[in-house]
Amino acid sequence: MLILVAISVIFINTFVLTRRDQSTDQPHENSHKVELVHNQNHTIKPLKPDQIEPQRIQRPAAPDAGCEIDEKCSDDAIPYKVVSGDGIEKYPIICFNNKLLLHKNLKDAKIGRGVNLVAFDGKTYDVKLTETFDTYLEETFFLRTLKLNLNDGDIIILASFDEMTYGLKEASLSILEKYGSQLIKIIKFRDSFVMIGQKGLARGKAIETHQPKSNRDFATAAHISGCAKFPLGQITALSFPSSEINKEGKIAVGTSIKNCGLVEMCKENEFAVHVYTGKDKDDEPKICVDGKYVMAKGINDAGRGINIVVVSNGKEVIRTGHFDTWQEDSTNLEIFLENLEDNVILIAVTFDEASTNLRNFTRTVLQGIGSQKIGSLTFRDSWALVHHFKTSINYNFEEISYAGSGNAYATPIDKRMCIPQTLKGIKIRPDPLPFRNDKRRDFCSRYDGYGDFCSDTNVDKSLATVSLLNKTLEDNPIYSTPILVIAGISHNSLRMCLETLLMQPGILVENVIVAVDEKFSESLALIDLFGFRGEKTSSSSTYMEHYEKSLNKVWELHPNKDKVIVIEEDLILSPDFLYTLALLSETFRKDDTIGAIQMWNPNSYDNVNGSIDLIYRVDNLFGLGYLLRRSFYDKNMKNSFKQCCSKRVWDKWSFSDSSSSFLMPDISRVFRRPIDGNRINTKYLEVLFNRKRRTSLNPFPALSNIDTLRKEKYEANLIKIINSATLLKSLEKCDTININMHNLIQNQNSSDTFKFIYQQESENDFTTLTPILPCFGLFPIEPLGLYHGILRFTSNKYHFYLIGTKSSLYKSISIAT
DSSP states (O other): OHHHHHHHHHTTOOOOOOOOOTTSOOOOOOOOOOOEEOOTTOOOOTTOGGGOOOOEEOOOSSOOTTOOOSSOOOTTOEEEEEEOOBTTTBOOEEEETTEEEEOTTSTTOOOOSEEEEEEEOTTTOOEEEEEEEOTTTOOHHHHHIIIIISOTTOEEEEEEESOOSTTOOHHHHHHHHTBTOSSGGGOOTTOEEEEEEETTBOTTOSEEEEEOOTTSSSOOOOEEEEEEOSSSSOBOOOOOOOOEEEETTSOOOOOBOGGGGOSSOOOTTEEEEEEEOOSSTTSOOEEEETTEEEEBTTBTTOOSEEEEEEEOSSSOEEEEEEEOTTTSOSHHHHHHHHTOOSSEEEEEEEESOOOTTOOHHHHHHHHHHTOSSGGGOOTTOEEEEEEEESSSSOOEEEEEEOOOSTTOOOOOOEEEEEEEOOOTTOOOOOOOOOOOOHHHHHHHHHOOOOGGGGSTTTTTOOOOOOOOSOGGGTTOGGGGSOEEEEOOSOHHHHHHHHHHHHTSTTOOGGGEEEEEETTOTHHHHHHHHHTOEEEEEOOOSSHHHHHHHHHHHHHHHOTTOSEEEEEOTTEEEOTTHHHHHHHHHHHHHHOTTEEEEEOOOTTOBTTTOOOTTOEEEESSOOOSEEEEEHHHHHHHTTTTHHHHHSSOGGGTOOOSOTTOEEEEESSBSEEEOOOOSOSTTHHHHIIIIISOBOBOOOSSOOOSOGGGOSHHHHHHHHHHHHHHSEEOOOOOOOSSOOHHHHHHHHHOOSOSEEEEEEOOSSTTOOTTTGGGGGGGTOOSSSOOSEETTEEEEEETTEEEEEEETTOTTGGGOOOOO
């Protein structure tokens, strides 16, 4: 599961962009401490600023270069200057009390996409931290800093760079209002924003401004400067819901029941456990350990959200925790989990509703501990986990019960079981000597812009492959198939892609070729660091020109291989990317009508909530990450690339061979980083890529329909399923998901499979299909993922088939209800 944590963290890591504005003057190096000289008889009372006597603030006689302002500040005021980034060429600047604190040329500068923040002690004005948070990707660490790392009255100065809003959720927006902001909730994609605030400051009292992007690719820089007296207004102490955690000595015990209700006694070195999630909000969650209920109504704060019991070496309960992840963000749960000791047993149950504020990062932490199902927890689902954490015993019980759509509750999980104790007296090996990664250190000293990859925490971590965990796949041909990574211009995107590639169990570095345009030599050093093979292609004017040269290169290097795995730019691979291809490899070998297996599904949106175990046949290749058959390439691409594939794959590749089909998962196995907006047909691409998508986070999912994917069997099975499906008689145009239709489907108990017939004048006529796509939450602009005029997908455990009247399979389909 460590593989999953590492890969998932790539989705949220902060990173620093590499492009530099060479026109900016080099600043002086300076101490970051600001000295405050108090009147001997004065005591600061931050709650009422009108009672604070003027203070003489010691500052340099002349401001640092770049910190000059027009105003002359009084002795009790502090000069400031804050400038956001401007596009990705000009970096943000933060000056405070004539000191330059944030600038790209400062030694050890931390500047990156998202929020760049400097925080100060509200009484001494000492710098407490300087950090960058990539809030384009995720808010977790930014939110933690604002909630937990700063005290009431502490000062924050923040400046945006590139894009800061995409990953900010309600929790972060609301807490910034508690630092005084009134603009934060109107900031939009690629707007510029700067702010000076204080923890506990009333909304509207911060010094802030923003510049809208309007019709530009990026907003112009936002800028504030002047003299500030602190506090900026009345400071109100902030309180956040604390963790409801009970430790040894304070753990209450409820009802006792022999063997937790099990009929048969548990064996020696085992103990009884009962987990119960409750049937609705009026019920109660229960956890029984060794005959005693330690989680129940009124016992150890059990309630809505996630309830956890930690059992120590043996069967002693050493900690309980309750986290209301319906009402509050899951920061406290993350911290609870991150501080688990080794050699313990974790028992967890949900109650009522636990998913609303359960962040993706928290789910990733739970997956790293041992969960394989928490990623799919949705509204009012029930979930239970019993897991040995870092013990000598491999034991894991996990179950999830789905509620479906609407407000219904899931069927409760009610399980009694015997759990093996952890073993006492385990011999512990001494910690190994610290590892120093000199090669990675050298790379990080020579190249800027790799953010967390080169941080003190990570710079000495080795970049090593992961052994194949499933020994039954050792001879699977996928693990000897060449892998071609077609690099683009973003070094950091390439770094994240290579990290998730290296973490694929069974990967062989000698099989990986990374093709780089000769203009971007820095990428070769990065590729070498990972141990992969870098190959330069001659300079190209477009990515697709580079793409064609890269494909030619891989076949040239591997003339006897019959397939290659292709990975395009800006991709992050799911932990089961190679594993899923391995499971499908035998079907691919036996059915030469399959031209490629693509690992991205254009309809894999979060609100569609597809099925991780299903694979479909489709008529179009959507590319991004895929397994390509050489015979298909030779026939359709080799000598006609400019005709079939000169544009990006989302602009519709077309092949002369219409007899081939492509396999595609219901849930994507690659994540394509969101489009930046600076492209032709931006609206189309933003809807396609920038809506919240669902990507597999399960490292070893089972596939349920492998045996029915070969052409003849697939079509026969497709017709059989459709003929037994319930007919949806009429659907009208939708702008969003049709709640009424979903409620009707959920409230009937006769079927989980539905079909709808749409009328066509010709096989390429989708005028009646397109208006109903939003009813299901699918890509709304045109139908994508068709197979012979049939659009197949799964949503919240229900199966849907939209069939055109000109489909070649239509004549075999019964329209009867």
